Amino acid sequence: MSYQSNQYNQGVPPPPQTQAPYGYSPQQGYGHAPPSGPPPGANPQLWAWFKAVDTDGSGQLTVDELQRALINGDWSPFNIETVRTMVNMFDTDNSGTINFNEFSGLWNYIEEWKKCFQTFDRDGSGSVDRNEMSQALRAFGFNVSDKFVHSLIQKFDRYGTNQQSRGNGNVTFDNFVQACVTVKTLTDSFRGFDSDQDGWIQINYEQFLDLVVRQRA
The missing domain is CATH 1.10.238.10 (EF-hand)
Structure with a gap:
């Protein structure tokens, strides 16, 4: 096996705000009442998705919480190993969980891969x-x-x-x-x-x- 130096494209637009994106399960409801609004500068829809997944209201998403909210195009849940890999990549403070800012980066990453996947599917x-x-x-x-x-x-x-x-x-x-x-x-x-x-x-x-x-x- 040989390789070349091509890298993945890192430029992606923000997540759509009109509907739940590919990869998010609309069946996930709020585990608690959401706060009055998102942090300054945050995407309101992305904040709502984050709070819906954060069922214990801790402000941090565990691997299990995130997996329950991520789905494939055939409605099957994400492989737990894939979710764990993503959390490890974006867990910048090594807490074992991801906060909203880390979740935002992860979500952009998923959106990037979604476009890539659809190109080859x-x-x-x-x-x-x-x-x-x-x-x-x-x-x-x-x-x-x-x-x-x-x-x-x-x-x-x-x-x-x-x-x-x-x-x-x-x-x-x-x-x-x-x-x-x-x-x-x-x-x-x-x-x-x-x-x-x-x-x-x-x-x-x-x-x-x-x-x-x-x-x-």
Whole structure:
């Protein structure tokens, strides 16, 4: 597997204010009476969604609270590992939870990935198949083989997670994000060892262990 230097586009518009966005479950009700208004400069609709998810009124969202509010296009809940990855990425104070400002950044991130996902979900099925996943990875600059894409699909197909089920050969939105973030993170780690940028590295046993442990942190 080789890589190129393409990065994900970071420019995204604010979340829509007229309807609940893709990824938010409208079934989540308020767990308590919301305050009179959002913080100065905050998106009022995004603040309302945050308060709806914050069922204990703590001002912080746990992984479980956030997962209960995030849905895929087929109404299935987000993979808990994807939610945990997102919380870890935006938990700037290392509290294990996210406050409203951190949630705002996370929501923009989800919106960015939503647009990306819809670009490659050409048939509008709510999931990507092997060909669509391959196109996505190559568009991101990851020059991977069909064999690797097949393995990635098997890993992240939510319906093929055990030996008794072969799954559908498709990846839903949440697992698409998880798969792409995983490939990018591993590629960045690989690049750190590939000093001459030739797509080959040599590492010792302890370096390998360190690399794996850091990915699981």
